[in-house]
Amino acid sequence: MADTSNLTERQRKIFEFIREKISMRGYGPTIREIGSGFDIKSPNGVMCHLKALEKKGLIKREGRSARAISIDDVRPNSVSHMEPAHSPTTLPLLGLVAAGPTIEAVAQDDTLDLAEMFCADGHFALRVRGQSMIENHIDDGDIVIIRKQNTANNGDRVVAMVDREVTLKRFVRKKDHIRLEPANGSMAPIIVEPDRDIQILGVLVGVIRKC
Structure with missing residues (x-):
């Protein structure tokens, strides 16, 4: 078990957050996830915490990506040791x-996790036919990508079934x-x-288009 006695309270919480992510899903959190989870506005702020944890020997990092974090005594609960450490649904961001207008090119060290965006519990996909939402x-x-739910607010883009037809x-x-x-x-x-019979099947949360 890792000795966390020499960590600050914030470092300890970030370390436990990383440990949980690796254990539960098989790979570590992104810089954005850590920043969001601990209200750290700057990616550099997150990197400072990661460097401190690495310097104290609690994590290992391959390259600069937070996704490449490993902890010696932590193994994924649900991922076989024969499987790759990185999710096939992630892309470098x-x-x-x-x-x-053109903007300055600034390198960013982050990862886009498509699974987290679109594969949450209760989500499903439909292929669009027609141009009513063009x-x-x-x-x-x-x-x-639709989040399954049976209620909607005014203005939501929904998949609805009306008289057994879906739109x-x-x-x-x-009012009436x-x-x-x-x-x-x-x-x-x-x-x-x-x-008339109407049923809300879900609310739109994303669109995927292959060019």
Whole structure:
């Protein structure tokens, strides 16, 4: 068992956070996860804590990525030792790119975890057919990620079943009916009167498009 007696309280909590992530899912947290979990605004602030833990011999790091953290006495609970340490659903997050005026290229040492974004409990995927949501940048053939729930707030983009037919629209509840509004000026909304059967299947949380 690692000796944490020489750590500050913040270092000890970060160390336990890293230990838990490795144990539960098989790989360590990203810099962004650590920053978010401990309200550390700067990536450099996170890196300082990681360097301190490494210097005290409590963690090992391969390269600069927080994802490469290992702890000698910690093994994943649910990942075979024969499996790779890194998730196949992660990508290097290297920085920002301008979609307007050019910006300075600044290197960023982080990781984008697609599983954490889209594969949480209660999430499912659907392939879009049609262009009723094109003005929300959701096109025919896109994959939408839906969080399963049976309620929605006004303005949510939902998957709804109306009279046993499924549609992706913006949910608006009026006093005496529900409007399912498209994001396409050439299409009319679906008006759901009280005598019609409507069921909310989930709320949109992401869109995936392969170019």
